Amino acid sequence: MENLRNNNTNNHHHALYLVGGIGLLVLAIIFRPFSIVNAGERGVVMQFGKVQDRVFDEGIHPITPIFTSVKNISIRIQNTSFKADATSKDLQKMTAEIALNWNIDPMRVNKVYQKIGDEQQIITTIISPAVSEVLKAVISQKTTEELITERAEIKAQLDTQLKNRLAPYGVIVDDVSIVNFAFPEEFSKAVEARQIAEQQARQAEFNADKAAQEAQANINRAKGEAEAQKLQEKTLTPAFLQKQAIEKWDGKFPMVMTGDGKLPMINITTATSTNNATMSSQQKQK
Numbered sequence: 001m002e003n004l005r006n007n008n009t010n011n012h013h014h015a016l017y018l019v020g021g022i023g024l025l026v027l028a029i030i031f032r033p034f035s036i037v038n039a040g041e042r043g044v045v046m047q048f049g050k051v052q053d054r055v056f057d058e059g060i061h062p063i064t065p066i067f068t069s070v071k072n073i074s075i076r077i078q079n080t081s082f083k084a085d086a087t088s089k090d091l092q093k094m095t096a097e098i099a100l101n102w103n104i105d106p107m108r109v110n111k112v113y114q115k116i117g118d119e120q121q122i123i124t125t126i127i128s129p130a131v132s133e134v135l136k137a138v139i140s141q142k143t144t145e146e147l148i149t150e151r152a153e154i155k156a157q158l159d160t161q162l163k164n165r166l167a168p169y170g171v172i173v174d175d176v177s178i179v180n181f182a183f184p185e186e187f188s189k190a191v192e193a194r195q196i197a198e199q200q201a202r203q204a205e206f207n208a209d210k211a212a213q214e215a216q217a218n219i220n221r222a223k224g225e226a227e228a229q230k231l232q233e234k235t236l237t238p239a240f241l242q243k244q245a246i247e248k249w250d251g252k253f254p255m256v257m258t259g260d261g262k263l264p265m266i267n268i269t270t271a272t273s274t275n276n277a278t279m280s281s282q283q284k285q286k
Helices: 002-031 106-115 119-139 144-149 151-169 185-235 238-248 268-285
Strands: 034-037 041-047 050-056 059-062 068-074 078-087 093-104 171-182
Touching (some): 034 041, 034 068, 041 106, 050 106, 068 106, 093 119, 093 151, 119 171
Antiparallel strands (some): 034 059, 041 068, 093 171
16 A cells, blocks of 8 residues: 555655656747747847847847747848939939849847838838939939930949948848949930931941042042053153064064056165164174
């Protein structure tokens, strides 16, 4: 009987321990005496709703339930697109769209949450108005043509001004990308018409230059032929022509028949004398 009583007592103690353990586990789940900060986040510590100076890094941190709470805030780089209507220096209306890469300063995340709020509140109350104002200021200093041809310079200006504008609020600007400059349909048609007109003007200018070059080439060709003809006239003297004829003569007289069947009379003496004189002159030169 005594052994049975002892066994019952031990079983009762074990049951109490089990119930106590389950109770503690339930209380731990409900009140959570610890806080988990995930990767890419920081934990803003609050006691009775008041933001504290300390900030939890990534990992598990013990806290006092009920008295202490933790708000996890992402410090990862976020990409947000913004659109704003603006007017260029030459009074052309347009819509500008940019993409902003930004993140909350990890060292000031508690102050940012205390003064502004979470990520969505930061975008709505701080970043969006700043982007709109900076975009309008930068675009108003550029003409429509400069907005198209100087995108790199405009990007650099936006980058610098937004960094300076958002830094006091604990927002770090990593990069600014110009997504699009959208102009009204009437402006696009006017630009297209101007491009076509410029292309036609360049084609007409090319044709005119080509015609002028061809005309000048014809003039130069005619001058060259005239000069060649003058030089040839100076060179073709009677003595030169006679010399060329003698050098090409094969020593045979042409057979020419007259209408009555008689051979024509040819002055052989003159031709022979001329040939002998030429050959004598050549021998003297040798």
